[in-house]
Amino acid sequence: MIRRTIDLTPGARDGFDAIIDVRSPAEFALDHLPGAVNLPVLDDAQRAAVGTEYVQGSKFLARRTGAALVARNIAAHLEGALVDRDGSFQPLVYCWRGGQRSGAMVTVMDQIGWPATVLDGGYQTWRRQVAAALYDTPLPHRLVLLDGPTGSGKTALLTALAARGVQSLDLEALAAHRGSLFGALPGGQPSQKAFETRLYDALSRLDPARPVVVEAESSRIGARVLPPSLWAAMAVAPVIEIDAPVEARVAWTVATYGGMAADPAALDRALSRMPRHHARATLAEWRAMAARGDIPSLVRDLLTAHYDPAYGRTGAGRDRPVIGRIALSAHTPDDLDRAAAGAGRLLEGSPLDGTAPPA
Structure with a gap:
């Protein structure tokens, strides 16, 4: 079963073996959770192309094309950055809203047997906590x-x-x-x-x-x-x-x-x-x-x-x-x-x- 959390206290974050940001490199460069590594399921150009097709063309084709790209990119990460991780690997995974991109990565991880956790609400959950602490209270x-x-x-x-x-x-x-x-x-x-x-x-x-x-x-x-x-x-x-x-x-x-x-x-x-x-x-x-x-x-x-x-x-x-x-x-x-x-x-x-x- 895929785990979900919104607990981003230092102790909770430090309890994961890795924090994986699956957003595009440009999104990651602007801001990301402390200590996160970027393993994008869509790069900047792919994300722009799929988004354009979704808005201006066919939603079905956008989803199909995006799914193929995401599958290839996840496979590349499994054979690259994640190749040395054993069965006890416990990552926290997030995207922009905690939706399709992080869901795709965690679904594959769950099938492998890694006890992965999705950040519910994605990066926006983190940003709301930062803004509340530094602007509102x-x-x-x-x-x-x-x-x-x-x-x-x-x-x-x-x-x-x-x-x-x-x-x-x-x-x-x-x-x-x-x-x-x-x-x-x-x-x-x-x-x-x-x-x-x-x-x-x-x-x-x-x-x-x-x-x-x-x-x-x-x-x-x-x-x-x-x-x-x-x-x-x-x-x-x-x-x-x-x-x-x-x-x-x-x-x-x-x-x-x-x-x-x-x-x-x-x-x-x-x-x-x-x-x-x-x-x-x-x-x-x-x-x-x-x-x-x-x-x-x-x-x-x-x-x-x-x-x-x-x-x-x-x-x-x-x-x-x-x-x-x-x-x-x-x-x-x-x-x-x-x-x-x-x-x-x-x-x-x-x-x-x-x-x-x-x-």
Whole structure:
């Protein structure tokens, strides 16, 4: 008998040997369940052709043609990606709505003897759960923000806290972007839906009863937008502020963004998108620094003349309790470990109930 489920909690998903998405590659690329593998029963061109025939031609011919294509593709998967699976293989299979495509795959699996399960409602069941959690209901997690000017080492400190067992949420890693004009990473960003899937999956694995440390961000990371429930929770979250001298911030930024110097054309394109309120002469000088490879001087100027004033302006409009402040004189592993220990003590000493002890 074919099993069906709508339980997509982390524990339930982790209980399957594989999560198989049988939709087309284009559908899969836009978004998919975490950890899913794509074994399409119709590829993009086949799906388009069958759909066109169904709408504009003969429904009977569309079904017959589709059935033949699906049978061949399932056979190819059985002889390819699934060839080494033994009789105990227990996959979760889904398509767009949990209908014909996943039904075809699971019917064959059931005949083989594999105890396969269909996701009832397909990908749309997953998407409804993601949207409900990130758009429709308040976030249950107790967030604490790491805040500080650009180059102060927020992401590095977040990583050090995670290594100490502190619950953390790395939004820049989930969005595949460092969150600044120069923050693009190789491979580009996930789609908005895929970013939200990553975010929902990460949040669902965190204990809402324990603090979750997250880097203070704007409402947009690159081209990805923070969903309303998360943004609302961040807007009222208490803060741990990081303070680092300019020299340390310059050195850390140069090291972190080392790839900038390796691609002068990309760096120049980024500088050309700087806000128009900077004087033309200033922008020209920054582009000249980039062209001659004087990255430390460029970084210093950008920090002091662009990022620090912007940080000051946004900070003036924030009204969040400050749990405490952490000083980072440098960003060596020992410095970051000491800062993480200090931040951990601040978290342990704060009730996180909207008040904070004196900084």
